[in-house]
Amino acid sequence: MSIAYLNGAWQPVEETSIPVLDRGFLFGDGVYEVIPAYSGKAFRLKEHLQRLERNLAAIRIDMPLTQDEWKTIIERLIEDQGPLDQALYLQVTRGVAPRRDHAFPAGVKPTVFAMTNPLPEPDPDRDRQGYAAITVSDERWNNCHIKAITLLANLLARQEAIDTGAQEAIFIRDGKAVEGAASNLFIVSDRLLITPPRSRQLLPGITRDFVLELAADQGIPFAEAEIPVGELEKADEIWVTSSIKEILPIVSLNGKPVGSGKPGAGWLQMHELFELGKERFRHGDDHE
Numbered sequence: 001m002s003i004a005y006l007n008g009a010w011q012p013v014e015e016t017s018i019p020v021l022d023r024g025f026l027f028g029d030g031v032y033e034v035i036p037a038y039s040g041k042a043f044r045l046k047e048h049l050q051r052l053e054r055n056l057a058a059i060r061i062d063m064p065l066t067q068d069e070w071k072t073i074i075e076r077l078i079e080d081q082g083p084l085d086q087a088l089y090l091q092v093t094r095g096v097a098p099r100r101d102h103a104f105p106a107g108v109k110p111t112v113f114a115m116t117n118p119l120p121e122p123d124p125d126r127d128r129q130g131y132a133a134i135t136v137s138d139e140r141w142n143n144c145h146i147k148a149i150t151l152l153a154n155l156l157a158r159q160e161a162i163d164t165g166a167q168e169a170i171f172i173r174d175g176k177a178v179e180g181a182a183s184n185l186f187i188v189s190d191r192l193l194i195t196p197p198r199s200r201q202l203l204p205g206i207t208r209d210f211v212l213e214l215a216a217d218q219g220i221p222f223a224e225a226e227i228p229v230g231e232l233e234k235a236d237e238i239w240v241t242s243s244i245k246e247i248l249p250i251v252s253l254n255g256k257p258v259g260s261g262k263p264g265a266g267w268l269q270m271h272e273l274f275e276l277g278k279e280r281f282r283h284g285d286d287h288e
Contacts, residue, residue, distance in 0.1 A: 157169035
């Protein structure tokens, strides 16, 4: 039984509860972060906490803890689970209001929650077979750069993919591919690595940024550019990235093969670079 942090208290996660008047429960009024931890160390922690602070500011909630206080919580969560690779979950809501009202309540203290779960075991054989995705119309709001806990549209899109036997849904907005339901999007076209530029329509992913850094370090040509749906459909390779998925090759889109129908040379190279980057981090050499 793992432990969880809630507003200064530690308890088994299964016994942790919040009041029903918490605005996160009533309205989805809050934001969250998911941080991978490898060999007992949180990966790119500074970048994740910076994004958390930006997202809180975007919804007008002050950062409830200092960087050092967050680090203390994270260290205890990691210690509780031991050396396993983990997925740390942080969530901050506006807090518990005296009554249900859309307007922001005055004088309310944010609710701070944190827990951890083991990262899924790597499955190299499955990764090398590749994954399937579908495209869906992007009917979300225009603030997708905020990592809000209100994820119903993403859940519906992801479930639509699962129902068709695919693993991810790629949002299409105004004729352009934006991102996955739970991931950022990359394509390879004529040996050029392309990902949509940062905007209010997509989450600025930490793993996305790491992939771009790896590409820059290795001299891999890349561009941050819009991806028309026709270019997505003709891409030589499609990848999706996230803190949990890391980098997954999409080999089928809407039931049709992507490129050769197998993970491409670009993904194989980036996957190897990503794994090497993780190993350097495990040994304290880089990207703390």
